[in-house]
Amino acid sequence: MAVHLQGSLFDQGDEIALGPLDGLRRTELGHGAWTDVLAQWVTGADALFDALARDVEWRAEQRVMYERVVEVPRLLSFFGADDPLPHPSLEEARTALNAHYAAELGEPFVTAGLCLYRDGRDSVAWHGDTIGRGSSEDTMVAILSLGAPRQLALRPRRRDAATVHMPLGHGDLIVMGGSCQRTWEHAVPKTSRAVGPRISVQFRPQGVR
Numbered sequence: 001m002a003v004h005l006q007g008s009l010f011d012q013g014d015e016i017a018l019g020p021l022d023g024l025r026r027t028e029l030g031h032g033a034w035t036d037v038l039a040q041w042v043t044g045a046d047a048l049f050d051a052l053a054r055d056v057e058w059r060a061e062q063r064v065m066y067e068r069v070v071e072v073p074r075l076l077s078f079f080g081a082d083d084p085l086p087h088p089s090l091e092e093a094r095t096a097l098n099a100h101y102a103a104e105l106g107e108p109f110v111t112a113g114l115c116l117y118r119d120g121r122d123s124v125a126w127h128g129d130t131i132g133r134g135s136s137e138d139t140m141v142a143i144l145s146l147g148a149p150r151q152l153a154l155r156p157r158r159r160d161a162a163t164v165h166m167p168l169g170h171g172d173l174i175v176m177g178g179s180c181q182r183t184w185e186h187a188v189p190k191t192s193r194a195v196g197p198r199i200s201v202q203f204r205p206q207g208v209r
């Protein structure tokens with residue numbers, strides 16, 4: 001699929017490189033949930049974005065809403081534990097995350113879910129990643145954001161604290177941890193601003209979806 005970012009927007013050169021993870025900053029959200037954020041973890045992210053936009057087999061999905069079949073407003077691709085990731089830099093990213101979080105997480109990140117938001121009309125509605133163990137156990141979901149900046153919104157299920165808006169830029173990393181999937185919800189809201197495409201790469205442990 002041909003989705004291209006204007007290289008001149010970011011102009012970081014061609015070399016894809018991962019920075020050290022010791023710059024991650026943790027924010028306690030409440031109810032045992034937290035986020036770790038590191039801006040510009042990946043440099044040279046234009047090349048990674050372009051390769052993923054081009055090489056990944058992006059799929060449109062449908063779902064039933066009010067008895068009608070509607071298009072899910074983003075394109076998707078999923079890589080299970082035994083699937084080779086679509087770019088060596090994603091293998092490197094997962095290895096680095098595993099080294100950093102091994103002790104705290106107690107298990108590795110194994111799967112990678114990829115989403116392509118083609119423009120501001122693409123989005124994901126409020127949800128927690130609760131299809132699997134995230135509904136009952138503390139876990140982590142690590143997200144690498146590439147391309148156009150979008151907001152990741154977070155709100156507590158109990159609605160006892162304000163919604164938090166995390167701006168996610170080209171090459172940024174956010175990790176949702178602790179009880180975040182079951183006590184908070186997250187969303188990527190639609191925007192009427194003219195925004196280009198964004199790719200999100202979500203690393204999760206086995207059994208978390």
Ligand SMILES: O=C(O)CCC(=O)C(=O)O
Nearest residue numbers: 115124129143186188200
């Ligand atoms: O686009 C993102 O960074 C979030 C995606 C997400 O929450 C999901 O696919 O579960």
Ligand SMILES: [Fe+2]
Nearest residue numbers: 127128129186
């Ligand atoms: Fe999610």
